[in-house]
Structure formats: structure tokens, C-alpha cells
Amino acid sequence: MSKVVFISLLIMSSYFGFSQNEKVVSVEKSTFGIQVGLIGIWAHNELKVSDQVALRSELAVSGINSASISPLLALESRWYYNLNERVNKGKRIDGNSGDYISLRSSYHFHDATEIEENDINRILLVPTWGIRRNISTHFNYEIGGGAGFGYRKDVALAFYVNLRIGYRF
Numbered sequence: 001m002s003k004v005v006f007i008s009l010l011i012m013s014s015y016f017g018f019s020q021n022e023k024v025v026s027v028e029k030s031t032f033g034i035q036v037g038l039i040g041i042w043a044h045n046e047l048k049v050s051d052q053v054a055l056r057s058e059l060a061v062s063g064i065n066s067a068s069i070s071p072l073l074a075l076e077s078r079w080y081y082n083l084n085e086r087v088n089k090g091k092r093i094d095g096n097s098g099d100y101i102s103l104r105s106s107y108h109f110h111d112a113t114e115i116e117e118n119d120i121n122r123i124l125l126v127p128t129w130g131i132r133r134n135i136s137t138h139f140n141y142e143i144g145g146g147a148g149f150g151y152r153k154d155v156a157l158a159f160y161v162n163l164r165i166g167y168r169f
Contacts, residue, residue: 025083026051027096035142035166039063040072042164046096054078054096062108074106076128095168097134104128104146104160123151126160141165 027048035042040062046054058074080098087093106124130144142164150158 023087024051025087025093027054027080027083028094031095031168033095033140033166033168035164037162037164042166044166046078049077052080052083054080056102058106071109072106073109074104076102076104078102092134095132095134095140097132097140099131100129100144102128102130102144104148124158124160125149126158128160128162130162135165138168139166140168 028046029048030045032045033043035044040060042058042060044056044058046056049055054077056074056076056078058072058076060072060074061069062072063069078096078100079102080093080096080100082099083093086098091097104124104126108122108124110122126146126148128144128146130142132140132142134140142162144162146160148158148160150156
């Protein structure tokens with residue numbers, strides 16, 4: 001009887017010992033940074049919702065390279081779907097570096113004196129796919145895009161393209 005108990009304890013201790021080595025792969029609790037793209041400057045914050053989901057909020061000034069400069073407020077839920085694969089391959093996931101699928105919503109503020117025929121959508125709701133990669137400890141880049149709904153005077157098809165380089169604090 002004591003041999004059975006000893007063998008059972010030996011098997012269970014090895015099981016519990018291996019389970020302690022398992023690392024939880026997760027997005028960061030909170031990350032803040034700034035990014036520069038072709039048409040604007042963005043300040044963003046990502047808050048952890050779950051191990052693979054982060055809620056991103058952005059405040060931006062867009063249209064810098066055009067005659068129509070407008071502030072922008074965006075909220076985006078991002079699902080980083082390949083974090084485990086990146087860790088298993090020895091790749092970095094700090095700063096939420098990975099591939100993501102998201103639902104992006106944004107609101108463009110317009111000046112009251114602005115012409116009504118402006119081609120910028122005031123409200124945007126777009127599912128997107130993108131990647132974020134680290135260049136160094138603090139620098140990163142993002143590439144992504146999608147198509148969804150935009151509202152200017154009525155609802156229309158809207159496209160979203162994301163090409164940015166940034167600094168993470």
C-alpha cells in the first residue's frame with residue numbers, strides 16, 4: 001500500500017512541477033506612445049482587456065499634408081491572435097508586438113467654417129487587420145488596413161489604411 005501511495009505522489013509532484021514552468025503569454029497591461037504617419041500625428045494608449053485583447057484609444061491631428069487639418073478621436077478593440085506563436089518562435093511581443101484583427105471606430109472633428117463637400121468621413125466604423133513590430137526597445141511600426149462604413153452626409157463604403165512609425169514610452 002505504501003508503494004502505491006509513494007508512486008502516486010511521485011507522479012502528481014512531477015505533474016504539478018511542470019505546470020509551474022508554463023508562462024502566461026499576454027498583451028501588456030498598459031502601453032502609451034506616439035506615432036507619425038503620412039497624414040497625421042497620433043497619441044495612443046492600449047489597455048489590457050484580456051490576455052489577447054487590448055482596447056486602444058487615440059487622439060490625433062490628421063490631414064497635416066493637406067489643406068484640411070482636423071482633430072480625430074478613435075477607439076479600437078484589438079485581438080492579438082498570434083502571441084503564442086511568436087513566443088514559441090522566440091520573437092518579441094513586448095509593446096503588444098504581433099498581428100491583430102480589430103474593430104476601429106473614429107470621429108473626425110471639423111471646423112465650423114469648413115466646406116461641406118469635404119471628402120473626409122466624419123464617423124468611421126471599420127474592421128481591420130494589421131501588424132505591429134518593434135524596431136528597437138522603444139521604436140515600432142504598424143501597417144494595416146480595412147474597409148467598412150463611413151458617414152459624411154450619408155452612410156458609404158470607407159477604406160482605412162494604417163502606415164505609421166512610433167515611439168513607445
